[in-house]
Amino acid sequence: MADGTDVPSTSGTPTPVAPRVVEYDPITGVPSEFNEFLPPDCPEYKKWKSAQEGGESLEKLTLKDKAGADVEKLPGGKVKKKTKPQVVLSVAQRQKNKSTTTVAGLEQFGVKLSEAGKLFGKKFACGASVVKTASGGEQIEMQGDFLHQIPELLLKNYKNITKDDIFYVDAADGKKKKNYFADGDDDGDDDS
Amino acid sequence: MALFKKFSREDVSNLSQVKSSVARGIRAAVCETYPYLEQTDVIETLIPKKESVYLGKCGHVQLCVINGNILFFQERDGPWLPTLRVLHQYPAMMKRLRTDKGAIKFVLSGANIMCPGLTHPDATIHDEGDVGTPVAIYACGKEHAMAVGVLQMSTADIRAVNKGIGVDNLHHLNDGLWKMPSLN
Numbered sequence: 001m002a003d004g005t006d007v008p009s010t011s012g013t014p015t016p017v018a019p020r021v022v023e024y025d026p027i028t029g030v031p032s033e034f035n036e037f038l039p040p041d042c043p044e045y046k047k048w049k050s051a052q053e054g055g056e057s058l059e060k061l062t063l064k065d066k067a068g069a070d071v072e073k074l075p076g077g078k079v080k081k082k083t084k085p086q087v088v089l090s091v092a093q094r095q096k097n098k099s100t101t102t103v104a105g106l107e108q109f110g111v112k113l114s115e116a117g118k119l120f121g122k123k124f125a126c127g128a129s130v131v132k133t134a135s136g137g138e139q140i141e142m143q144g145d146f147l148h149q150i151p152e153l154l155l156k157n158y159k160n161i162t163k164d165d166i167f168y169v170d171a172a173d174g175k176k177k178k179n180y181f182a183d184g185d186d187d188g189d190d191d192s
Numbered sequence: 193m194a195l196f197k198k199f200s201r202e203d204v205s206n207l208s209q210v211k212s213s214v215a216r217g218i219r220a221a222v223c224e225t226y227p228y229l230e231q232t233d234v235i236e237t238l239i240p241k242k243e244s245v246y247l248g249k250c251g252h253v254q255l256c257v258i259n260g261n262i263l264f265f266q267e268r269d270g271p272w273l274p275t276l277r278v279l280h281q282y283p284a285m286m287k288r289l290r291t292d293k294g295a296i297k298f299v300l301s302g303a304n305i306m307c308p309g310l311t312h313p314d315a316t317i318h319d320e321g322d323v324g325t326p327v328a329i330y331a332c333g334k335e336h337a338m339a340v341g342v343l344q345m346s347t348a349d350i351r352a353v354n355k356g357i358g359v360d361n362l363h364h365l366n367d368g369l370w371k372m373p374s375l376n
Contacts, residue, residue, distance in 0.1 A: 017232040019281035022336060030365045031280075031336040037296040038366055136202070 027051055085109060087154065087161060090169035091147050101146045104139035109160050113138055120146075123153060195253065195267065197302055199368025206249040207257065207375060215245035218256055218272065222264060225271050225326060228285045238263055238278065248375060260374045265363070270342065271326050273362060277373055279328055279337050286328040286340075287319035289347075289359065296331045299339050300366060305329060305359040307350045320347045327359060339364035 025032040028044040038045035085108035092100050106116055113130045117140045121128035127143040151166050210218075219239050222229065229235040239245065239258060248255035248262070256264040256272065264272040279286065291305060292314035299305060310317055314332040321327060321343050329339035341359040350358045363369050 015232055017234055017282065017284075019234075019237070020283065022280040028366070029371070031334075033334050033336065034296070034300065034331075034338060034365055037300055039297065039301045042366060044366060 085165060087166045088169060089147055089150055089166070091145050098143070099145040101142045101144065101150065102139050103142070103150060104133070104137065106140065107138065109158060109165070111158055113140060116140060119157065120150070120153070124149065195265075195362045196368035196370075199250070199372065201372065201375065203250045203368075204248045204255070204375060205251075207246055209244050210247050214247075215239075218245060218264075222272050226274075226285045229282070232282075234282055234285070246375075255375075257375050260376065262369065262373060262375060265369065267362065271324070273326050273340050273342075275373070276337060276340060276363060276365060276370055279340060283328070283337065286326055287321050288330055288337075289327050290316040290318060290330040290332055292332050296334075296338065299329060299331075299361060300364055302361060302364060302367065304344075304357045304361045305339075305341065307345070307354045307356060307358040310350050310358050311354050317347050317350070322346045329359060329361070329364075 022031060024030060025035055025048070027048045028035050028038060030038065030044070035045075035048050038048070040046075040049075085105065087103060087105045087109070090102045090104075092102065094100055103116075103120070107113055117128045117130050120126070120140060120142055124142065124144065124146050126146070129141055130138055131141050132138055147168060151163075154161050154166060155163065219235065222239065223235055229238065239256075243258050246257040248257050252268045254266045255262050256266070262275055263278050264274055266272045274282075274285065289305070289310055291299065291309040292312040294312075295305065295309040295315075309315060316332075319327075323343055323346055325343045327341055327343055328337040329341055330337050339361050340363045341361045344357045344360050345353065
């Protein structure tokens with residue numbers, strides 16, 4: 001191994017070395033000398049830049065941040081898809097003229113899925129369970145078709161869910177519509 | 193290519209405590225790659241014998257987590273590399289390469305370090321190394337390391353050929369891994 005330029009030869013007993021305490025810039029989190037070199041599209045750089053320019057622009061920036069908070073989620077720059085909290089209901093077919101209703105997105109409203117599942121099962125006298133989706137999220141699956149009863153139940157029991165938050169998947173191409181007022185074509189998420 | 197370009201808690205698919213034999217294996221591998229840590233007994237502060245070592249898995253990258261802090265990471269079966277926060281505390285642990293100023297903003301966006309950035313008159317190759325050696329990347333006029341990478345060409349080749357990728361940039365300031373120093 002080619003080595004030995006910097007490191008002194010050991011005499012046997014290790015000599016303790018204290019860790020260097022490095023001060024990171026309070027705004028950007030990196031050593032201050034690198035502040036100006038950060039990629040301009042990352043939030044730390046923007047914060048630092050506006051702090052440089054003075055108080056006014058700082059206020060403007062905080063407003064933008066709040067609105068943009070939905071958009072930017074992942075560190076490292078990539079924009080994650082907008083997580084507008086929605087409850088998505090869908091019905092799938094099963095054997096023998098039976099169907100299953102799936103309720104997804106409840107956890108974004110602070111609803112405990114296990115409790116909600118139990119509630120649905122009790123109310124509609126059906127089997128209801130919490131299943132994991134391919135992407136890692138969880139949804140409630142119920143045995144039977146309850147597409148039209150669920151919105152009422154959700155609105156009645158969970159005060160923080162409003163009519164605008166409930167969507168259902170309709171037709172083979174998975175178009176989402178608002179549940180009340182059949183023609184409210186809101187944009188649903190797309191998966192890219 | 194930047195390893196941790198997009199990286200968040202959800203990308204860590206599995207965080208589990210490892211057997212002490214595995215922990216000893218990691219400790220030994222780290223000591224072998226960075227003899228400085230052993231000579232100064234820093235390895236004992238970083239990976240104490242008593243503490244339990246957790247291994248986080250994200251794709252083909254493994255993270256060595258102790259007391260909730262991510263200290264080292266490993267790509268596939270490559271060398272264990274320290275996170276920049278650890279490197280800042282013990283700068284002498286790794287070989288150093290210093291690029292010129294113009295390269296800084298590219299490196300901080302995840303670009304690999306090209307040979308001309310190291311043969312530039314402002315750049316210095318402080319320590320020699322062969323292919324596969326982990327190195328710390330500094331910038332001309334700056335005190336602290338800005339990136340951690342692995343040599344793609346030996347330092348002799350870098351000077352001779354002066355074309356192509358010299359160092360693979362695996363971890364840099366303000367990337368996903370930097371922004372997440374600890375895992376619950």
